Structures are given as structure tokens and as C-alpha cells.
Amino acid sequence: MTGILRSTAAAWVPRGLILFLVAFVIFGPLANMLLWAFTEVWYFPAKLPIEWGFAFWERVFRPQGNAMESLINSVLIALTTVVIAVSVSIPAGYALGRRRVPWRGIILVAFLLPQAFPSVAVHINVARIFYSMGLAGTFFGVVLVHTMQGLVFSVWISTAAFATIDHELEEAARNLGASALRTFFTVTLPLALPGIMASGIFVFLLSLDEFTGTFFVGVPDITTLPLLLFTASMEGNYQIASITSLILLVPSVAFMLIIERFLKADVLAKIGN
Amino acid sequence: MNTTQKAAAVVFEKVSKAFGSVVAVNEVSLTVEPGTLVTLLGPSGCGKTTTLRLIAGLEMPTAGKIFIAGRDVSLLPATDRDVSMVFQSYALFPHMTVLENVSYGLRVSGMKKKQAGEKAEAVLAQVNMPGYGARLPSELSGGQQQRVAVARALVLEPQVLLFDEPLSNLDAKLRRQVRQDIRELQQNLGLTTVYVTHDQAEALAVSDSIIVMRNAEIAQKGSPRDLYEKPEDIFVADFIGDANVVKAEIVRIDGEQAIVRVGVIEIPLPHRGLTPGEVDLAIRPESVQLSNGAAGDALAGEVLKATYLGGHIEYTVATPVGELFVIDPRVHMMFSPGGTVGVSFAERGVTLVHP
Numbered sequence: 001m002t003g004i005l006r007s008t009a010a011a012w013v014p015r016g017l018i019l020f021l022v023a024f025v026i027f028g029p030l031a032n033m034l035l036w037a038f039t040e041v042w043y044f045p046a047k048l049p050i051e052w053g054f055a056f057w058e059r060v061f062r063p064q065g066n067a068m069e070s071l072i073n074s075v076l077i078a079l080t081t082v083v084i085a086v087s088v089s090i091p092a093g094y095a096l097g098r099r100r101v102p103w104r105g106i107i108l109v110a111f112l113l114p115q116a117f118p119s120v121a122v123h124i125n126v127a128r129i130f131y132s133m134g135l136a137g138t139f140f141g142v143v144l145v146h147t148m149q150g151l152v153f154s155v156w157i158s159t160a161a162f163a164t165i166d167h168e169l170e171e172a173a174r175n176l177g178a179s180a181l182r183t184f185f186t187v188t189l190p191l192a193l194p195g196i197m198a199s200g201i202f203v204f205l206l207s208l209d210e211f212t213g214t215f216f217v218g219v220p221d222i223t224t225l226p227l228l229l230f231t232a233s234m235e236g237n238y239q240i241a242s243i244t245s246l247i248l249l250v251p252s253v254a255f256m257l258i259i260e261r262f263l264k265a266d267v268l269a270k271i272g273n
Numbered sequence: 274m275n276t277t278q279k280a281a282a283v284v285f286e287k288v289s290k291a292f293g294s295v296v297a298v299n300e301v302s303l304t305v306e307p308g309t310l311v312t313l314l315g316p317s318g319c320g321k322t323t324t325l326r327l328i329a330g331l332e333m334p335t336a337g338k339i340f341i342a343g344r345d346v347s348l349l350p351a352t353d354r355d356v357s358m359v360f361q362s363y364a365l366f367p368h369m370t371v372l373e374n375v376s377y378g379l380r381v382s383g384m385k386k387k388q389a390g391e392k393a394e395a396v397l398a399q400v401n402m403p404g405y406g407a408r409l410p411s412e413l414s415g416g417q418q419q420r421v422a423v424a425r426a427l428v429l430e431p432q433v434l435l436f437d438e439p440l441s442n443l444d445a446k447l448r449r450q451v452r453q454d455i456r457e458l459q460q461n462l463g464l465t466t467v468y469v470t471h472d473q474a475e476a477l478a479v480s481d482s483i484i485v486m487r488n489a490e491i492a493q494k495g496s497p498r499d500l501y502e503k504p505e506d507i508f509v510a511d512f513i514g515d516a517n518v519v520k521a522e523i524v525r526i527d528g529e530q531a532i533v534r535v536g537v538i539e540i541p542l543p544h545r546g547l548t549p550g551e552v553d554l555a556i557r558p559e560s561v562q563l564s565n566g567a568a569g570d571a572l573a574g575e576v577l578k579a580t581y582l583g584g585h586i587e588y589t590v591a592t593p594v595g596e597l598f599v600i601d602p603r604v605h606m607m608f609s610p611g612g613t614v615g616v617s618f619a620e621r622g623v624t625l626v627h628p
Binding site for chain 1: 329330331350351352353356357358361362364365366367368377378381382425429
């Protein structure tokens with residue numbers, strides 16, 4: 001009996017240690033961020049903040065501070081990006097996933113290209129082109145840059161989602177008298193929807209976090225939260241940076257909750273299939 | 274529900290289907306009489322499933338004509354054909370409930386939701402699945418899913434019902450039950466039914482008539498009894514049931530009969546257009562009769578193997594014409610391996626076959 005106890009204890013000690021390390025690596029930086037968000041004064045060699053308070057929150061949300069404007073910008077840009085990316089990737093994913101498209105591989109790789117090169121190089125050139133087209137510093141210009149980056153995810157995931165649908169299901173619908181269009185809307189699209197939703201989440205989060213493209217195309221007219229975060233960090237203002245990061249969490253979590261309400265967990269779980 | 278008056282004939286006139294350079298169906302002509310169940314039987318890749326899909330309109334013929342109820346439907350798309358198919362995978366829509374699945378065909382044809390639902394319920398009851406309407410297909414067992422697939426096909430009261438290997442995803446015990454259910458349903462409703470399988474026992478059990486296919490062509494068609502007792506050639510003899518194929522010789526033709534010499538014995542058999550000379554003889558295992566010792570007009574055989582299987586005994590017997598596989602229902606007596614036996618042939622189950 002004691003032998004069993006000892007052996008289970010022996011097994012659990014290293015496991016516990018590993019779990020603790022993993023938790024520390026994940027939650028350590030997050031905890032640090034939380035501490036900074038509520039810090040007034042904190043300097044070396046103090047282990048914890050010397051003075052706590054909400055002074056910097058007041059500064060962030062002050063009417064002349066641009067945190068709220070950036071937040072609204074970020075969310076609007078992200079939502080528009082999702083709408084555009086998804087409306088492109090539904091037909092594209094259907095064609096690439098279910099039809100015989102010539103150059104299929106090359107088309108799929110083309111969507112990856114913007115990610116394949118150093119992003120600064122890509123965005124400097126995009127910015128130059130956008131300047132000449134008058135798109136620089138506009139809402140739509142920033143949305144386009146985000147869409148370019150998001151399409152690789154949404155098109156690839158949608159293609160996979162459409163490709164995995166059993167052909168016999170569409171044939172069954174046709175056999176039961178449904179037209180091609182009806183088959184698409186009642187069978188194919190609903191079955192691809194979990195994948196498309198997942199791609200939407202990816203694109204939303206990607207757009208919300210996007211920095212480089214926004215920096216080159218949007219600044220100074222369009223400010224988003226990541227830009228605000230960058231400015232604050234560069235000024236060494238960790239409080240502002242931490243608070244901005246926390247604000248950045250709000251739309252991400254809200255979006256995921258909304259998606260989760262529409263999609264039951266068991267549907268989400270099928271994305272991998 | 275009575276669909277007898279709707280049952281339609283299916284006629285193929287020299288229908289071919291090629292996928293690129295691969296010919297899947299080659300100039301096939303066939304007729305499925307109204308209200309009968311016809312099985313397309315053959316090894317995988319013989320073109321039986323393509324033939325079924327041609328009837329459904331899921332494939333278009335590259336040549337030839339297809340008629341359903343006398344109407345040329347050769348180029349009519351699947352959507353517009355009055356043909357329902359039960360797919361091998363059942364192809365139930367996983368995002369719809371059982372009731373939504375079954376009423377899908379009615380809904381797309383414009384029926385009101387309530388009416389379609391009531392009709393779907395009625396058909397679900399008919400296939401012994403009442404009260405399952407609210408479930409998702411993923412919550413059902415394989416056998417239940419299959420019945421839902423049948424209900425979904427039946428609810429449209431089709432002119433022709435198609436089954437693509439309907440038992441292949443069921444476990445062995447359930448198969449016998451389900452094939453009886455399918456046969457019963459088909460006979461009660463008087464539905465014209467085409468059934469694809471590669472399992473000869475299944476084909477023999479459910480069919481009014483069987484079409485054996487090989488290499489995109491029809492090898493033989495006929496009633497189950499015809500195919501089993503009078504196979505045209507070695508392929509059919511071997512594919513339907515077990516057959517011993519031995520070399521024999523036609524000594525002479527006597528009217529309809531050929532006098533065939535097998536080893537030391539001579540037996541009269543229908544000549545089937547064959548001429549004197551060496552021929553192949555197909556002998557069913559249960560048509561080989563074993564007796565004690567080599568007596569009179571029997572071949573001398575030596576028992577190589579004997580296996581007791583409860584209902585019957587299986588023997589492997591060496592004879593001058595080759596090794597024979599024998600099924601003997603007389604389980605109370607058993608010839609021991611190494612013993613000598615007399616081998617003769619029954620009247621039925623012995624046929625001349627074309628090579």
C-alpha cells in the first residue's frame with residue numbers, strides 16, 4: 001500500500017514540476033503585464049510594484065487620449081477585414097476545394113506569398129503603391145493590407161473545409177431533386193461553415209494584432225491599438241502598454257464568445273475532420 | 274403507400290461510359306422489368322456502380338440510350354429524374370435531423386414543412402424508425418442510419434429505387450436481417466429496384482434476376498437459380514458460389530445432349546453450343562457424391578482433407594481429373610483422410626461452361 005502511494009508520489013512530483021514550469025512560462029509574462037497595468041511606481045531592485053493605483057487608466061481613457069478611438073478603429077477594421085476575407089474565401093474555397101481548377105497549387109501558394117517575404121519589405125512597397133493611389137492613411141487602405149495577410153488563412157482553411165465534404169452528400173441532394181444552387185446553400189455551405197467560421201476568427205485576431213502594415217499604410221491618420229501599444233512601449237511607458245494590451249483582449253474575447261454562441265462546441269470540434 | 278402503379282421499367286440500349294481512356298461501362302444493354310429487383314453483381318471495378326450511377330443520372334453516358342418508364346432520360350440530370358438512391362455511405366446530411374433528412378426531397382420539391390414532416394414521419398414508421406425524427410444521424414447506429422437512408426429514398430415514391438452496396442457497412446449478423454427487410458419492403462411496395470453488390474450470397478438472396486458484370490460488360494444475366502445451376506462460363510461459375518472446374522471431353526453430340534467423358538465415367542449434359550473435343554466442366558461442391566470404395570461407374574478418389582463444420586462436412590478429394598472440393602450434408606458419416614472413395618456426380622449442379 002505504502003509502496004503504491006510512494007510510487008504515485010514519485011510519478012507526480014516530476015509531472016507537477018513540469019506543469020509548474022509550463023504554467024510559469026505561459027502565465028509569467030501575463031502576470032507581469034497585469035502587475036504593470038496597476039502600477040504607479042516600480043523600479044529596480046523592488047520585486048513588486050512600490051505604489052499601486054489606477055492613475056494610468058485615467059490617462060488612457062482621458063478624452064484627449066486616443067485609446068478609445070484606436071479601439072473602435074481596431075474593431076471596425078478587423079470586422080471589415082473579416083467580411084471581405086470571408087466573402088472572397090467562400091467562392092475561392094469552394095472552387096479550389098471542390099472543383100478541378102487549373103493551377104490550383106500555384107493559386108494557393110500565391111495567397112501565401114505576402115507572408116513568405118519579410119513583412120517590412122512587403123509593406124513598404126505596398127505603402128508606396130497605396131500613396132500613389134491615394135489609399136495611404138485611409139481606413140480602406142488599412143483594411144486592404146489586413147485582408148491581404150488574412151486571405152492566406154481564410155482561403156486555405158475554407159479550401160480545406162470544402163474539400164473534406166463527402167461528394168456523396170452533394171450527390172444525394174441532387175438525387176433528391178435539389179438544384180445545384182440549393183445543394184450549395186443547404187448542404188455544402190452549412191457543412192463548410194465551421195471551417196469558414198474558424199477562418200473568420202483567425203482573420204479577426206490577425207487584423208486586431210496587425211502592426212507592420214498598419215504602421216506603413218495607416219500612420220498617422222489611422223491609429224489602432226497595436227500602434228498605440230508600440231508608441232507607449234517605445235516611450236518606456238509600460239503602464240500604458242500593459243493597459244492597452246488588456247484592452248486589446250476585450251474584442252478578441254468578445255468575438256470568440258459571439259462565435260461560440262453561434263457554434264456549438266461539437267461543431268467546432270469537427271473543424272479538424 | 275402504394276407505388277405499384279408508379280413502378281417503371283429501366284432499359285439500357287448499348288450504353289457506354291468512359292472516363293477519359295478508361296471504359297467503365299461498355300455497350301451494356303439490359304432491361305429491368307417494372308416491380309422487380311435486379312442485382313448488378315461483380316468484382317470491384319467491373320462497372321456495376323457506374324451502371325447504377327448512370328440510372329441515377331449522376332453520370333452521363335458517353336454513348337447509347339437510357340429509358341425509364343419508356344422515356345429517354347439519357348441526358349436528363351439527376352435532379353430531374355424520378356429515381357432515388359441509397360448510397361453506400363448512406364450520405365445522410367450530418368447537419369440535419371433525421372426528420373429533416375427524410376423530408377429534404379419533399380421540401381425541395383416545394384412541399385410545405387408541416388405536410389412534408391408528417392409524410393416523413395409516416396415513412397420513418399414504415400422502416401421501423403418511428404420517433405427518431407429529432408435525432409442527428411451521428412446519434413444512430415449503422416443499421417438505423419441505413420433505414421433512415423432508405424426512408425429518405427422511399428418518401429419521394431420514386432419510379433426506381435437504387436441501392437449501392439447497402440449492406441457493406443453493416444456487421445455480418447445484421448446483414449441477413451437487413452437484406453430480408455429490403456426485399457420485403459421492395460415486394461410490398463412493388464418497386465422497381467436495382468441493387469449493386471459484390472457479394473454473391475446477398476445477390477442470390479434478394480434478387481428476382483441477377484446481372485453478372487465483368488470488365489465493363491455483362492457476363493451473364495438470369496434468375497438466381499439459372500446463374501447458379503447453369504453458369505455460362507468459368508468466370509460466372511466461379512463468382513457465384515464455389516465451383517470445381519475440371520477438364521472433360523465431349524465424346525459426341527446427341528440431339529440437345531452432349532455425352533461428356535470425365536475420367537472413366539460418361540454423363541449426358543446439355544451441349545450449350547459446344548462441339549466435340551476438350552471442354553471445361555463446372556461442378557458444384559454439393560453435386561459431388563462420395564461413396565464407399567471405388568465401385569462401378571465412379572471415379573476413384575482419395576480423401577486428402579476432411580473438415581467437420583456442424584451442418585455439413587467439407588472434403589478435398591484427389592481424383593484422376595484433379596482435386597475436387599466437396600460439400601457433403603451427411604454429417605453422421607465421415608470419410609477419413611487417406612481413405613479411398615468413389616466419386617460420382619449429381620444430375621443438377623454439373624454444367625459445361627464456355628472458357
